[in-house]
Amino acid sequence: KQEVTQIPAALSVPEGENLVLNCSFTDSAIYNLQWFRQDPGKGLTSLLLIQSSQREQTSGRLNASLDKSSGRSTLYIAASQPGDSATYLCAVNRDYGQNFVFGPGTRLSVLP
Amino acid sequence: EAQVTQNPRYLITVTGKKLTVTCSQNMNHEYMSWYRQDPGLGLRQIYYSMNVEVTDKGDVPEGYKVSRKEKRNFPLILESPSPNQTSLYFCASSLIGQDEQYFGPGTRLTVT
Numbered sequence: 406k407q408e409v410t411q412i413p414a415a416l417s418v419p420e421g422e423n424l425v426l427n428c429s430f431t432d433s434a435i436y437n438l439q440w441f442r443q444d445p446g447k448g449l450t451s452l453l454l455i456q457s458s459q460r461e462q463t464s465g466r467l468n469a470s471l472d473k474s475s476g477r478s479t480l481y482i483a484a485s486q487p488g489d490s491a492t493y494l495c496a497v498n499r500d501y502g503q504n505f506v507f508g509p510g511t512r513l514s515v516l517p
Numbered sequence: 518e519a520q521v522t523q524n525p526r527y528l529i530t531v532t533g534k535k536l537t538v539t540c541s542q543n544m545n546h547e548y549m550s551w552y553r554q555d556p557g558l559g560l561r562q563i564y565y566s567m568n569v570e571v572t573d574k575g576d577v578p579e580g581y582k583v584s585r586k587e588k589r590n591f592p593l594i595l596e597s598p599s600p601n602q603t604s605l606y607f608c609a610s611s612l613i614g615q616d617e618q619y620f621g622p623g624t625r626l627t628v629t
Contacts, residue, residue, distance in 0.1 A: 409559075437616055448521075448607060448620035456616075494560070498616065504575065505550070505618070507560040 407432045409497055409508035417514040418485055426480040426511045428495035433473050436498040440469050440480050443492045443510070452493075453480070485515045519544045521621035523608050529627045530598060538593045538624050540608030547613045549591035550575070551583065553604040554623075560607065566591055567613065598628045 408431045418424055428438070437456045441449040453462045453469040455478070461470040468481040478495055492510040499506060521542045530536055542549065550565035552575075562575030566585040580602055582594040591610075595602060608621040 439616070439618065441620075446623075448622045449609075449618075451617050451619070454617050496560075496618075504565065504573075505562060506576075507552075509557070509559040 407435075407497060407499055407506045409495060409506050411493075411495060411508040411511050413511060414509070415512040415514075417516065419516050420485060420487060422485050422515075423481070423483050424485055424513075426482070426493050426513070428478040428480070428508055430476045430478075430497045430506075432499075433476050434499075435473065436500055438469075438471055438478050439496045439498070439505075440467075440478075441494040441496065443494060449494065482513075485513075487515045487517050489513060489515050519619070521608055521610055521619050523606075523621040523624050525624060526622065527625050529629065531629055532599055533597050536595050536598060536626075538595075538606060538608075538626070540591045540593065540621060541589050542591075542608075542610040542619070543589065544610065544612075544619065545588065546610035546619075547588070549585065549608065549610045550618075551581070551591070551593050552607045552609065553577065553602075554607060555604050563593070563606075598626075600628050602626065603628050 412427045439454045440452040455471045466483040471478045492512045494510045496505045496507045524539045551563040552560040554560045561577045564583040566572045606624045609618045611618045
């Protein structure tokens with residue numbers, strides 16, 4: 406059974422720092438992996454999608470990497486801003502039918 | 518505007534009183550899915566549908582029903598709600614093969 410974990414559970418950093426969020430999954434047979442952002446009381450916003458054949462994806466200050474063989478993905482946020490404060494979730498797609506398993510999330514606070 | 522809508526956004530009900538949470542998307546997506554989000558457990562998939570009249574169980578389907586009679590709508594039905602179904606519910610949709618999921622704003626359900 407696929408299990409997804411995220412470390413750390415919570416993180417508080419001063420504005421301007423670069424930071425790394427970690428996601429681990431137990432079964433390397435995945436179709437893709439997606440990083441989401443969730444703001445309090447709101448739905449999820451897709452940040453980056455990495456196909457199983459890819460090693461990384463970049464969008465602005467965000468960079469996500471995927472090491473399928475070791476069951477790990479990282480989300481790198483450069484020059485963090487208070488507006489980046491949110492919960493970050495990773496989700497693993499188990500097959501083409503889009504059967505997603507989510508991690509518990511990392512709650513990020515960026516202090517001004 | 519491309520979006521996924523859910524109704525109601527908030528619902529308080531009593532044990533055993535049948536209820537339906539509606540989900541609608543205007544992006545002509547084939548794939549739709551329901552999740553519940555609970556503290557410490559993250560998001561867990563309830564049911565998903567790959568197209569009209571095609572539905573499959575996710576990880577936690579017990580106590581729920583769904584139907585997909587039209588491409589745009591994917592209602593979640595609780596025939597006899599119980600307090601353990603108190604949760605935050607999200608609907609999501611995507612194009613098969615494109616994979617990026619779009620989430621609705623969430624429905625907070627309380628069953629007393």
